[in-house]
Amino acid sequence: MRRFAQLGRTRRVATGIMALVLASLLGGAVALAAGPAIQTFTPHSANQITNLDVLRQQIRNYYGDPMGTGNFASDSYYAKEATSVANAGARYLAAHSHQHGLKAIVLDVDDTTLATWNYEVFSNWAYNPTTNATYVNGQLFPAVPGMVDMVTKAAKEGYAIIWITGRPATQEAATLGNLTSDGIGVDAGYPAPTKLVDGEDGLFTKPAVADYPAYLKTACAAEISAGSSCTTIHYKSATRAHIESLGYDIVADFGDQFSDLKGGFTDQTFKLPNPNYYLP
Numbered sequence: 001m002r003r004f005a006q007l008g009r010t011r012r013v014a015t016g017i018m019a020l021v022l023a024s025l026l027g028g029a030v031a032l033a034a035g036p037a038i039q040t041f042t043p044h045s046a047n048q049i050t051n052l053d054v055l056r057q058q059i060r061n062y063y064g065d066p067m068g069t070g071n072f073a074s075d076s077y078y079a080k081e082a083t084s085v086a087n088a089g090a091r092y093l094a095a096h097s098h099q100h101g102l103k104a105i106v107l108d109v110d111d112t113t114l115a116t117w118n119y120e121v122f123s124n125w126a127y128n129p130t131t132n133a134t135y136v137n138g139q140l141f142p143a144v145p146g147m148v149d150m151v152t153k154a155a156k157e158g159y160a161i162i163w164i165t166g167r168p169a170t171q172e173a174a175t176l177g178n179l180t181s182d183g184i185g186v187d188a189g190y191p192a193p194t195k196l197v198d199g200e201d202g203l204f205t206k207p208a209v210a211d212y213p214a215y216l217k218t219a220c221a222a223e224i225s226a227g228s229s230c231t232t233i234h235y236k237s238a239t240r241a242h243i244e245s246l247g248y249d250i251v252a253d254f255g256d257q258f259s260d261l262k263g264g265f266t267d268q269t270f271k272l273p274n275p276n277y278y279l280p
């Protein structure tokens with residue numbers, strides 16, 4: 001579900017991308033210095049930092065779950081904000097639904113179409129691939145508020161419905177079951193992913209490096225030669241480029257992480273709220 005399946009959540013893994021950019025800007029054969037993955041300011045006083053326990057409580061309040069049961073409230077500020085983004089997306093897609101030719105929307109899974117609030121509470125915001133897989137394989141995530149309506153309308157308007165997720169290929173069947181209605185665990189009730197014109201299914205999970213299609217081998221050559229897997233931005237934007245190469249226009253891309261949305265190959269982006277984690 002996150003960037004590198006074999007490493008688990010990579011929010012703390014330095015990417016070195018900024019260093020690469022800097023090195024190329026400086027034009028020299030500069031040795032790469034790995035920096036922190038999240039670029040932010042350095043507080044000069046503890047007063048500039050929200051106490052971590054207080055912050056967790058604020059997030060619980062935002063989800064309408066002050067006692068941390070793992071169930072967010074349908075009238076919470078989280079639900080209202082997510083629904084507001086979904087509605088904005090629906091309006092945009094309706095306005096562009098007359099467009100001729102193949103048109104598509106791209107969706108991320110975690111915290112864009114399925115809400116992982118229950119796992120954040122369970123894990124106390126400490127991602128662990130083993131416990132997370134229990135939630136994924138048990139299909140335990142409810143829909144993000146507002147998103148099923150938006151996607152259902154888009155499908156009726158003729159948009160291909162395509163998911164691109166960092167979840168590993170090994171979790172594809174469980175992910176499909178959680179998103180749609182297979183009678184196992186939670187059924188979020190989304191329309192099925194659209195089969196693409198070349199026969200591919202419309203749920204793109206992240207393959208093992210050895211199984212990368214040619215477009216990922218090309219886009220992620222630097223990562224592969226460094227012994228890593230595609231960064232989220234490269235994986236997702238190269239997959240969108242592949243989809244557009246089949247003739248689709250990706251009219252909108254929905255994600256909860258900026259890395260879901262960067263890298264082009266979409267006409268418009270929509271950012272779902274997620275104060276729980278940051279994936280570069």
Ligand SMILES: [Mg+2]
Pocket residue numbers: 108109110111112255256257
């Ligand atoms: Mg996500």
